[in-house]
Amino acid sequence: MSTVDDVIAELAALEDPRMRAVNEKHGDDHGINLTKLRAVAKPFKTDQRLALQLWATGQTPARLVALLVCSPRAFDADELDTMMRDPRVPKVTDWFVNYVVKKSPLADQLRERWFDDPDPVVAAAAWSLTSVRVAKRPEGLDVDALLDQIEREMKDAPAALQWSMNETLAQIGIYHPAYRARALEIGEKLQVLADYPTSPGCTSPFAPAWIGEMVRRREGAAALPGR
Template identity: 55%
Template sequence: MASRTPAEHLTVEDVLAELDALEDPKIREVNQRHGNDIGVNLSKLRAIAKRLKTQHDFAAELWDTGDPQARLVAILISSPKKYTAEQLDVMLRDTRVPKVQDWLINYILKKNPESEDRRILWMNDVDEDVAAAGWALTSHAVAQGVDNLNLKELLEEIEEQLQQAPERLQWAMNECLATIGIHSAKHRKRAIEIGERLGVLKDYPTPPNCTSPYAPAWIEEMVSRQKV
């Protein structure tokens, strides 16, 4: 039986130096177009985290550097359930880089039970990025079948706000609209009707063999796969 490779123990300076050595100007140029201050290939960044394994306290040190790339490593080596609701709230509000926020949502917030208690507060926050995170978590809750959701009210709120919402929040609300249509047969027709009437992301360029973010098309594609 093979023995497990032990976690490496590096300093913050060690990790920052490794990330600096992996800097690729072309990658940074592409990422900056999307608001991401990141110049490292993410597969190589993940390799650093894989060597470190889970080191929750060290993750906090990396997060505190404020460096977006170090924060991605921090997210990967964290223990998601160890964060308190207050810590999650501070981290979310301190995250302005889209890729860091995406990873924070997917790798930590979705795995921490405290997030469900904060989700509604976040989705109604005046900070657009925080609100977007709240809606992303609501989509996750819909997909997981959380029983305290009022899908009718969510659809009403989406119908009222979706067209005027700023870009990041609009994407998150649109995802929630599609998720309701995909996972709730009862509300599917209504979700499709809202998407068709509002037309949000209808003309978004979608590569071949990829699912359109236009909610009616998204819903129909995913439901058709469920029937196969």
């Protein structure tokens, strides 16, 4: 049976100084290829005890493995709130929200708890969860109020929060035709991420471009035979 020390030693052996230099430019304090890190986690499948021990080390690679092997349903709301406020490493925060919080039955409770949090990273998580609701379970959401807040606050929001609010704006425009014109209008007015560098073949995160491309794809798929 592998111990925490075994896992940490295995991760340390994967450290690449050149990759660390690249990651540190994005605020991530590790130099491990994430495909190789996932391979370290894979044999454990779900191991909540090991996950808690790895998280407690405070080390970024160990915490990333912890997020891959934990059971999202095993945490209560206060535990998830504490974990959300603990990491200040972008990749840990990203994986925590996407691999743990979004898979928890407490996701919507936390969305409401974090929505107007003064910490922009925590508030960004709430908007990310809101994007999921907009696309998959919009019942009960006040879409007009969301658009009002986006129009009022997104332009001057901190980067992480701005990105998540922009995602919600795009999801509203993509999945809710009745609000599409207003979503496009807000995006054009605010010009958030209009100049974001986008590789050829990739969709721009600029909301009007994102909405337009995804709507075209959805409408094209719906027109295929058998749909």
